[in-house]
Amino acid sequence: MKLLADKVVLITGASQGIGKGIAIRCAKHGANIAFTHLSSPDKAKEVENELIAIGVKAKGYQSDASEFESSHKLVEDVMEDFGQIDVLVNNAGITKDGLLMRMSEQDWDDVLRVNLKSIFNMTKAVQRTMLKQRKGSIINLSSVVGVNGNAGQSNYSASKAGMIGFTKSIAKELGSRNIRSNAIAPGFIATKMTAKLDQDVVGNWVKEIPLKRAGTTEDVADVCVFLASEMSAYVTGQTIHVCGGMLT
Ligand code: NAD
Numbered sequence: 001m002k003l004l005a006d007k008v009v010l011i012t013g014a015s016q017g018i019g020k021g022i023a024i025r026c027a028k029h030g031a032n033i034a035f036t037h038l039s040s041p042d043k044a045k046e047v048e049n050e051l052i053a054i055g056v057k058a059k060g061y062q063s064d065a066s067e068f069e070s071s072h073k074l075v076e077d078v079m080e081d082f083g084q085i086d087v088l089v090n091n092a093g094i095t096k097d098g099l100l101m102r103m104s105e106q107d108w109d110d111v112l113r114v115n116l117k118s119i120f121n122m123t124k125a126v127q128r129t130m131l132k133q134r135k136g137s138i139i140n141l142s143s144v145v146g147v148n149g150n151a152g153q154s155n156y157s158a159s160k161a162g163m164i165g166f167t168k169s170i171a172k173e174l175g176s177r178n179i180r181s182n183a184i185a186p187g188f189i190a191t192k193m194t195a196k197l198d199q200d201v202v203g204n205w206v207k208e209i210p211l212k213r214a215g216t217t218e219d220v221a222d223v224c225v226f227l228a229s230e231m232s233a234y235v236t237g238q239t240i241h242v243c244g245g246m247l248t
Contacts, residue, residue: 005030007146008082010075011035011093012065012122015043016145018141019189021217022089023058024225029225032057034078034085036092038064045189057082065092065118075125084133085195088126090119090140090163095193097152108155115159119166123181134245136179139227140167141220144187144243160185164239171237182227187243189215210245 004026014023016033023033032053037044037060044060051058059081063074078085094114096107119140132134145153146160163183170181188194188205194214206214220242226232227240239246 002030003225007031007086008084009087010034010078011089011091012214015040015047018189018217018220019091020047021221024223025053025225027054027056032082034059034082036061036063053147053243065122067081071121071125085126085129087137088122091123092118095156099152100154111155112159116162119163122168129148130179131177134178137228138181139224140183142185144185144247146152147185148247168237175236183239184223185239185241186220187246214217215242215244
């Protein structure tokens with residue numbers, strides 16, 4: 001069963017990792033995909049071709065989600081190319097980890113700008129389109145760390161906790177117009193972002209996860225398909241943890 005036939009899904013930062021996984025899963029469910037990359041045109045072209053081979057319309061755009069004007073220009077371009085935006089997936093994110101003692105102001109500002117300001121930029125940019133369409137689903141990639149905190153990630157945790165507050169507020173603001181807003185809080189998902197971590201630490205985490213494995217990009221993408229589809233028509237303002245039971 002194709003859950004997203006004829007929908008247009010816009011995903012930020014989808015040339016690799018979870019974003020790419022979401023793009024592929026949504027395409028397999030029939031969605032046309034507009035996605036962004038920050039500075040990797042070759043990888044983006046490969047993803048675009050992979051999506052087109054699935055049989056949907058797809059296009060990659062170079063765009064910085066942390067920049068207000070670029071986000072608005074992106075939405076204009078996507079509307080020109082696709083004519084509608086049904087789902088926005090705010091996936092772009094970075095880490096600049098360090099204990100507070102050693103965290104620079106720049107590290108704080110960069111993470112808050114890319115992870116949190118970007119969802120303000122993008123949601124504001126798609127708002128008018130979704131209001132006109134009288135429907136929409138906004139999905140924000142938060143993290144279990146935004147719920148529980150994590151030593152050495154105060155900037156990242158603050159940004160991801162902020163995303164949850166934003167998600168709930170937008171659900172309350174736009175619910176009457178049939179625009180839903182939900183967050184996904186992945187736990188430990190094996191991607192390039194987590195490959196940078198100390199593998200001994202990772203091994204200990206996995207032992208503590210009830211499902212005894214790291215998550216995959218597909219694990220996250222499947223929940224994203226659910227939130228993008230009419231299967232979740234009465235779900236808004238929620239944070240769904242995709243963490244193998246880590247936060248139980
Ligand atoms: P990743 O580093 O593989 O991918 C992030 C993508 O975002 C990259 O393609 C990057 O180019 C893009 N990006 C960065 N800054 C951008 C900007 N300003 N504008 C547009 N694109 C930008 O990371 P990932 O593991 O795939 O993570 C995806 C999302 O999921 C992130 O928001 C991350 O915080 C969140 N997350 C990941 C995990 C995990 O275990 N991997 C866990 C919880 C949450």
